[in-house]
Amino acid sequence: GAGVSQTPSNKVTEKGKYVELRCDPISGHTALYWYRQSLGQGPEFLIYFQGTGAADDSGLPNDRFFAVRPEGSVSTLKIQRTERGDSAVYLCASSRGPTSTDTQYFGPGTRLTVL
Amino acid sequence: AQSVAQPEDQVNVAEGNPLTVKCTYSVSGNPYLFWYVQYPNRGLQFLLKYITGDNLVKGSYGFEAEFNKSQTSFHLKKPSALVSDSALYFCAVRDPNTGGFKTIFGAGTRLFVKA
Numbered sequence A: 001g002a003g004v005s006q007t008p009s010n011k012v013t014e015k016g017k018y019v020e021l022r023c024d025p026i027s028g029h030t031a032l033y034w035y036r037q038s039l040g041q042g043p044e045f046l047i048y049f050q051g052t053g054a055a056d057d058s059g060l061p062n063d064r065f066f067a068v069r070p071e072g073s074v075s076t077l078k079i080q081r082t083e084r085g086d087s088a089v090y091l092c093a094s095s096r097g098p099t100s101t102d103t104q105y106f107g108p109g110t111r112l113t114v115l
Numbered sequence B: 001a002q003s004v005a006q007p008e009d010q011v012n013v014a015e016g017n018p019l020t021v022k023c024t025y026s027v028s029g030n031p032y033l034f035w036y037v038q039y040p041n042r043g044l045q046f047l048l049k050y051i052t053g054d055n056l057v058k059g060s061y062g063f064e065a066e067f068n069k070s071q072t073s074f075h076l077k078k079p080s081a082l083v084s085d086s087a088l089y090f091c092a093v094r095d096p097n098t099g100g101f102k103t104i105f106g107a108g109t110r111l112f113v114k115a
Helices: none
Strands: A005-007 A010-013 A019-024 A031-037 A044-050 A053-056 A065-068 A075-079 A088-095 A110-114 B003-005 B010-014 B019-021 B024-026 B032-038 B044-050 B056-058 B064-068 B073-078 B087-094 B103-105 B109-114
Touching: A005 A088, A010 A019, A019 A088, A019 A110, A031 A075, A044 A065, A044 A075, A044 B103, A075 A088, B003 B087, B003 B103, B010 B019, B019 B109, B024 B073, B032 B064, B032 B073, B044 B056, B044 B064, B073 B087
Parallel strands: A010 A110, B010 B109
Antiparallel strands: A005 A019, A019 A075, A031 A044, A031 A088, A044 A053, A065 A075, A088 A110, B003 B024, B019 B073, B032 B044, B032 B087, B056 B064, B064 B073, B087 B103, B087 B109
C-alpha cells in the first residue's frame, strides 16, 4: 500500500518568507509526527498529533512554527518569517496509534533551504 | 529527560564479518527502543524495536539487537555484513513514563561495509 508522502520534496525560499509543508499519512493511521533533521544529526521531534489534536508540541522551537491536522489525516507544518537556521529536512511519520508502542513509518522528507 | 547516545560516528567492517552498531540510552523507567536505517535520498526505514519481553529482538534484513538494562544499551548486530548494509543507522528511545509518543533519536552511525 501507499506509504507516507510529503510535498514538496524540495522547497527553496528567501529569509522572511512563509512556507507550508504537507504530509499525507498512511491511510487509517491516527498518529502523526513531525521531525526536523539537520545535516549530520538525527531527527529532532517537533510535534505529535493524535487525530486532529496536537497531543505534544513541546518540540516546536518557537512561535514561528505551527502545525495543523484539521480532519485527522493530512497535516501541514507552517513556518512564518523563515530564517536561514530553519534550513533542514522536515520529516513526517505516521503510526496506527494510539498506542505508543506502534511503529512509526516515515515519509521521504521535504528539504527546506532558506536563502 | 530521555536521551540516546551513539558513540561511533562511523563503523567500518568487511563483507561477511559480523557488525555491531552501539547505542546507549537514558530514561527514567523501562524504555521503548528502536532502530532505523536511512539510505541516501530515502526516508527512515524501521528495522526493529524492543518493547518488553525477550531481550534479543530480531528484525528486518537479518539484523538483531540486544536490550541490556544494566548497561542501558541496545546494540544493533548482524552476524554477516553485506555491502548493501552500508547506510546511516539511528537508534531511538521513547519513555512510556512521559506518555511514550515523543521519540528521541541518536545522532546516527554511518556503516561502511567493504567488499
